[in-house]
Amino acid sequence: MASGGVDEENAQFFSGPSSCALALRDILRSVISRAGPGPFISIALIMLALAGCPHEPFPPVTVPAPAAASSEDLRWVVEAALAARRWTIDQRTPGAIGASVHSQGTGDHAVVEITYGPGVIEIRCVKQNVSRARYNRWIQLLTTEIVKNAAQQQMGRGRPPPPAPVPPPPPAPVPPSETP
Numbered sequence: 001m002a003s004g005g006v007d008e009e010n011a012q013f014f015s016g017p018s019s020c021a022l023a024l025r026d027i028l029r030s031v032i033s034r035a036g037p038g039p040f041i042s043i044a045l046i047m048l049a050l051a052g053c054p055h056e057p058f059p060p061v062t063v064p065a066p067a068a069a070s071s072e073d074l075r076w077v078v079e080a081a082l083a084a085r086r087w088t089i090d091q092r093t094p095g096a097i098g099a100s101v102h103s104q105g106t107g108d109h110a111v112v113e114i115t116y117g118p119g120v121i122e123i124r125c126v127k128q129n130v131s132r133a134r135y136n137r138w139i140q141l142l143t144t145e146i147v148k149n150a151a152q153q154q155m156g157r158g159r160p161p162p163p164a165p166v167p168p169p170p171p172a173p174v175p176p177s178e179t180p
Contacts, residue, residue, distance in 0.1 A: 057125055058125040058128065058132065058135060058136075060122050060123060060124040060125075061122070061123045061139055061143060062120060062121070062122050062123075063120070063121040063122070063123070063143050063146050063147060063150075064119065064120065064121075064147075064150075065077070065116065065117075065118070065119055065120055065121045065146075065150050066119075066150055066153060066154045067118050067119040068118070069118065069150070069153055069154070071094070071095060071116070071117070073153050074116040074117070074121065074150075074153075075092075075097070075116065076149075076153070077116075077121075077146060077149040077150050077153050078097055078114050078116055078121060078146060078149075079097065080145075080149050081142055081145035081146040081148075081149050082097070082099050082114075082142070084145050085101070085138075085141055085142050085145055086101065087099045087100065087101045087142065088100050088101070088102075090111070095115055095116060095117060096113060096114065096115045096116070097113070097114045097116075098111070098112070098113050098114075098126070099111070099112055099114060100112070101138055103130075103134075107129075108129060108130035108131075108134060109128070109129050109130065110125065110127070110128040110129075110130055110135055110138060111125075111126045111127040111128070112124060112125055112126060112139075113126050121146060121150075123139060123142065123143070
């Protein structure tokens with residue numbers, strides 16, 4: 001880390017509100033090893049570190065949707081995209097879906113609310129514990145899938161076909177009869 005600056009590797013810690021704890025931990029380790037036990041300097045540096053943490057939520061993402069699509073069709077578009085990208089649907093209400101995604105490898109996660117109506121689908125971050133770059137990648141992949149599904153829906157292939165009926169089981173074989 002350069003003196004007084006943040007290198008690119010640690011810049012990700014300054015990209016989201018929940019990343020402040022990680023950034024503060026790393027800064028304090030560096031500061032305490034350099035500044036020593038002086039309480040005034042340590043407190044001043046802590047305040048400076050906290051002031052540098054952005055507390056702005058991620059902006060909502062708007063995705064165009066077919067204006068003629070019904071609410072039910074848009075729900076299918078969104079749910080199919082969530083399933084394809086391995087998001088979990090946590091809540092359904094008319095015109096809105098709550099969903100979350102978790103990274104098992106790192107523990108990163110995000111919770112979003114997706115609202116939909118004629119002509120527009122909006123994804124709003126509700127809660128996250130992930131770098132801005134990773135969150136943006138997750139949302140970019142999800143929106144690409146939504147756009148793809150919306151295009152298919154517009155062409156008349158929006159909903160998956162109903163499952164095929166289950167055929168009846170074959171008749172049991174008749175054992176040969178023994179006649180004298």
